[in-house]
Amino acid sequence: MGQMNRRTVRDLRRGNRSTLLRQLYFQGPVSRQELGTLTGLSSGSVSNVVGELLADGLVEEAGSVESDGGRPRTLLRVAPGSGHLIGVDVGETHVRVELFDLTLTELARWEHPLTPGGLEREPEPVVGHILTGLDAVVAKSGAEPGKVIGVGVGVPGVVEQGDEALVHGPTAGRDAVPLERLLRTGTELPLFIDNGATAQGQAEMWFGAGRGADNAVIALIGSGVGAAIVTAGMPYRGATSSAGEWGHTVVQVGGRACRCGAVGCLEAYVGAQAVLDRYGRRAGGVYGGAEGDAAAAGAGAGAGAGAGVGAAAGVGAGACLGAGEDQQAAFAAIVGAAGTEARAREVLEETAAYLGAGIADLINLFNPERIILGGWAGLLLGGRMLPRIRAATAAYALHRPYAQTEIGLAELGPDAVALGAATLPLAHFLATGRAR
DSSP: OHHHHHHHHHHHHHHHHHHHHHHHHHHOSEEHHHHHHHHOOOHHHHHHHHHHHHHTTSEEEEEEEOOSSSOOEEEEEEOGGGOEEEEEEEOSSEEEEEEEETTOOEEEEEEEEOOTTHHHHOHHHHHHHHHHHHHHHHHHHTOOGGGEEEEEEEESSEEEOSSSOEEEOSSSSOOOBOHHHHHHTTOOSOEEEEEHHHHHHHHHHHHSTTTTOSSEEEEEESSSEEEEEEETTEEOOOTTSOTTOGGGSBSSTTOOBOTTSOBSBTHHHHSHHHHHHHHHHHTTSOOOSHHHHHHHHHHTTOOGGGHHHHHHHTSOTTSOOOSSHHHHHHHHHHHHHTTTOHHHHHHHHHHHHHHHHHHHHHHHHHOOSEEEEESHHHHHHHHHHHHHHHHHHHHHSOHHHHHTOEEEEOSSOTTOHHHHHHHHHHHHHHHHTOOO
């Protein structure tokens, strides 16, 4: 009985520590008195736990404020330099590694280009890039490895959580990549691996356009298309962590081939490569991708009237572009040309219609307070076409749920996956109340 009571007391203290640390992180700087009001803990519990956090160096004083007729109240906050977080974005076209302090101020960055689908086809080189990036940002920032709380890794595809994290890629290819095991061969830092959209969605909910909402969907469009679904303030993962593969819901029966092996997927109509392919075909050329390559073989290299957008992107419209900076430049050029070129405008109007239908599905299924459109292509498209996207959504969604849903743009920028990945070890830190 005594052992059970001791365990219960220890668990209670750990819970109080986590509760206070979360309030200090998201509400700070605050006084001890305010912490009591925010948490409902007694002044004695607050004083004891704050004393521990101060002694551990996780919390520091941050000035004072006048009180009503008494002594000034000391303000407290989480100490930014008491630990470091690393976020890794394993994208379709790059590995990006960023190191942050505890307040998510970026201190160092490292990046390396990737061939699309590299993680599924040849994971070992990608793992090598990640490990090189970890060493690079730690060295560049001067951070002590022992003060790195953890490494969050955001990847495309489904992440199966179990004894070790396995990654099931979004394209037809190698399945169940043992990413955690592979990374363990080169680092002893704590690892937290999750879907990149889920990680970025958590960051938007905590620090961006999702703040204050309990039910939201963060819809992300880049080379791929995915979503982070948040219900009652928590990520919805489904039975086996595959929830959120919104890009592979069907919008056209018997439609375009998708890289996942199915046909008619939303990604095959609104993903960046899909938009480039449609523009390329209408221009008499192609911007790359499997379907575009077939079209190029029949159409030849003539650019036709599409040369204007191709020139703006730094390539001819008949050229075959891969993913990466060329893909982003070409996509941005099409968006920029929509104001003056009928073909670009037509492609974007069509894309907005498909995207509206996809968003309507999210509204009808999940009844969110907010739909937050992000990802580098999503922000470019939304920046120009948001009214059209909203109108298309209204045409396909049930009237009442649509009327109660806000549709807006993400606030953390086009490259927020690494930041989102860093929130994975941050969440563990806040839940446990300890740096390591």
